[in-house]
Amino acid sequence: MTRPIRTLLIANRGEIAVRVMRTARDMGLKTVAVYSEADARALHVESADEAYPIGRAPARESYLRIDAILDAARKAGADAIHPGYGFLSENAEFADACEKAGIAFVGPPASAIRAMGSKSAAKALMEKAGVPLVPGYHGEDQDPALLAREADRIGYPVLIKASAGGGGKGMKVVREAGEFAEALASAQREAKNAFGDDRVLIEKYLTKPRHIEVQVFADSHGNCVYLHERDCSIQRRHQKVVEEAPAPGMSPERRARMGQAAVDAAKAVGYVGAGTVEFIAEGDGFFFMEMNTRLQVEHPVTEAITGQDLVEWQIRVARGEKLPLSQADIPLEGHAFEVRLYAEDPDKDFLPQVGRLDHLLLPAAIPGVRVDSGVRAGDSVSIHYDPMIAKIITYGADRAEAAGRMSAALAATEVVGLPTNRAFLQAIFATPAFAAAELDTGFIERHRAELLPGPAPASARDLTLASLFLLLDEARASAAAAEAQDPFSPWGLAPGWRLNRSAFVDLTFAAGAERIAVRAHYVPGGFRLDLPEGASVHVEGAMAADGTLEARLDGVRMRARVVRAGQRLTVFAAGAEASLDHVDPRLASIEATGTAGRLVAPMPGTITRVAVGAGDKVRKGDALVVVEAMKMEHTVAAPRDGIVGSVRFAVGDLVDEGAELLILEDAE
Structure with missing residues (x-):
């Protein structure tokens, strides 16, 4: 006997909610979204036929609230709830609650979830x-001495795993008996903190699995x-x-x-x-x-x-x-690949990043490429949820074709505003060992030097394209400012023509602590750029409104894009990206204005500590405010000696990136 499903509520967010809605619509179903305060304008909310608020931003106050989700389902008249993945998707209590409410749970019965919820019990089954x-031990007896004997019986190396968990938490590799006791205690602590259950199991550790x-x-x-x-x-x-x-x-x-x-x-x-x-x-x-x-x-x-x-x-x-x-x-x-594009910094041990996506271009138009995403340009990656920006999926007739399409898709991906793992993913697909399918779980560690070479200095090409962008942007601004009644004004037509001024301009860029000077000479049809170390290049081109450049560098034609966010220029060219800060001389006096005394949040987050109050004297380097995001803390320190003029936030307050935290005045 079939059960009618006409209205489907998706108890999730992000790309999985959008993806489920797409299929549900194709099947003629009405779609219902739920959302936290942080997701009020999210893509999955706008994609649904109806959307209901379910609580504050932290997941425990919204997406993990069974009562709020069921209340939304009743209000919407939902026949079924799709849990997506994460959040309540493997929660037996939620599956039971749906069935008791007369709403179909689009997932397995609660009994199956419970049976597989414990690694030890599942392995016994x-x-x-x-x-x-x-080979391993999956028993209930957790006496440390017994566990040590079982490890000896299995034979080292062994793997200690949290019985109730996943995601690498409570997991320790032990290579010899003398390390076992300490590793066991550490795994149990992690398991207790992450899952509320310190039980573990022990298995033979495979060396190249x-x-x-x-x-x-x-x-x-x-x-x-x-x-x-x-x-x-x-x-x-x-x-x-x-x-x-x-x-x-x-x-x-x-x-x-x-x-x-x-x-x-x-x-x-x-x-x-x-x-x-x-x-x-x-x-x-x-x-x-x-x-x-x-x-x-x-x-x-x-x-x-x-x-x-x-x-x-x-x-x-x-x-x-x-x-x-x-x-x-x-x-x-055929063959298919998927990668997860994350807001994270591979050069900082993959530290998750939060903030605004100033520019986002995903490669949906390439044949054989599918993109699943729950965000758009202008959206923010929140401190409260997973920092995945998109899943990129490629398909081909064979592995080589699918891999080639993935390399092309990653080359066409552009993100500005947050660091991502894009270049890291590109490096994986460029590795000969990956092309040869020499795969095991130690692949990344084994090829770390190839995959994570560290930040590269700005190339001559990057400097040239950034300079061309600034020069063409200045020309556009000059033309726009020309008198409307005199469209043929030389001020608008000849950006290199200056009364009583030489026909060149100096540009300064910053890459980290390094300052890089470029002199641009106006020449017929374009510019001659004097680059560091005596290099020179002739460049010409045109720029579209979205920053796309059609450029010729010493006669070599290429297409690129430069995206400006504040003074930061991000250059996308030939599948690579580079960031440079334009040091604008018109802003050089900013520190003399008092603006330099404004201390702002480096990322969106929660204030977890305020170490000072108005009137306090501080010395350079003193901790002032601590902001927490994605379970990581960032301390805002005093850039110089001074007196705290005012503090704008208190412990527990949520702040956006760039929010003014306090005013630091001169000691005098």
């Missing part, structure tokens, strides 16, 4: 079902299939960076064995809906790790190679329908 397990996961799908009629596998071996700190399907080097026979093991795992817990069974593989062996009882972030690569819409499958199964295809009918064609 898998052992009974005959699913291969890594691959992370391969199998997409499974089951309906309420007893049918269960696998939609092939994904290789997610490229990881940092146990977090996936690149996902691809199918897994390189996978034979049909091994695919069938792993697929059947995944189906057996799903059937063992009475699974219904979309799920992912994760395996660790080394050599010819593969071993069960865990089951994710939800749709995965990387599901688009499976959709690409099978031609199926997995969200549509989810909704059909939630209606009570049978699976659309049998195992024998599921296609496997």
Whole structure:
């Protein structure tokens, strides 16, 4: 018997909410969004037919509030709730609450979520079902002496893992017996802090493992299939960076064995809906790790190679329908990759970044490229949620074509306002070892020098394009300022013509602490630029309103874009980017005006400490205010000796990037 679903509420945010709405609309369903105060103008809110507020910005006060979400569902008349991933997607209490409210939960039954929620209990179930397990200890007895004996029995190296967790928290590699006690205590502390549960399990640590996961799908009629596998071996700190399907080097026979093991795992817990069974593989062996009882972030690569819409499958199964295809009918064609474009700084240990996206261009128009995103230019990456900007997915007839399209897609991606991992992702796809599919979970650490070479100095090309942008922008401004009644004024037509002035201009750029001088000579048809170290280049070109340059550098034609945000110029050319600050002499006296006494928030965040009050004397370097964002603290220190004139915020206040925190006056 089918269950009618006409109105679907998506209990999530960002790109997954937008993606689910797209399929729901195609199926003729009414879509309902929920949103926190921070997301009032978010893309997923504007994409829905209706949207309901559910609380303040912190997730625990909004997206994790079962009562608020169900209240919104009742008001909207929702027949079903899709949880997306993250937040409440694997919360058995939420699944139960939906069913009790008479609303279909687009996911597995609560019993399956509970069964797979504990790594130890899940592995005990898998052992009974005959699913291969890594040699290890998954018992309830957590006596440290017993755990040490079990580690000795398994044989070092071993891996200690939080029983209730994921994402690398509470996970420690122990290479010899003498390190075990300290590593165990550390893993238990992390597990307790992250999950409220300090239980651990111990497994044999594989030295060059691959992370391969199998997409499974089951309906309420007893049918269960696998939609092939994904290789997610490229990881940092146990977090996936690149996902691809199918897994390189996978034979049909091994695919069938792993697929059947995944189906057996799903059937063992009475699974219904979309799920992912994760395996660790080394050599010819593969071993069960865990089951994710939800749709995965990387599901688009499976959709690409099978031609199926997995969200549509989810909704059909939630209606009570049978699976659309049998195992024998599921296609496997071509190859697909997915990367996650994050607001983070790879050169600072991938520190998450928050703030405004001043400029965002995603490569949706390239053949074989799909982009899933929940943000637009002008939106902010919040301190409260995951800093993912977009997922970029590419598809090709084979692995090489899909990889080539990914390189092109990343080259066409432009983000200004926040550091991203774009160049890091580009470096992965440029690595010969990646092209040869030499994959395992240690890939990034092994190739760290290639992938993270550190900041590069500004190139001659970057300086030339930045200079051309400024010169053409000045010419545009001069033309716009020309007298309307005299459109042929030389002031508007000849930017290089100056009364009683030489036909050149000096430009100064800053790259970190370095100052770089460029002298631009006005010559017929363009400019001659004198660059550092005696280099010279002839440049000409035209600029569109969006900063796109059609340029010729010593006769070599190229297209680039320069985006200005304040005095920062970001140059996008030939798939690379570089940032330079234009040192405008007209602003050189700013520090003499008192503006330099304004201390502003370096990023959006929460004030966690105010160390001073009005009238306090401070010395250069003294801590004044502490701002916290994404669980990281930034201390705003006094740039000089002075007296605090006024403090604008208190502990607990939320501040935007650039918000004036306090006034620092001269001691005199």
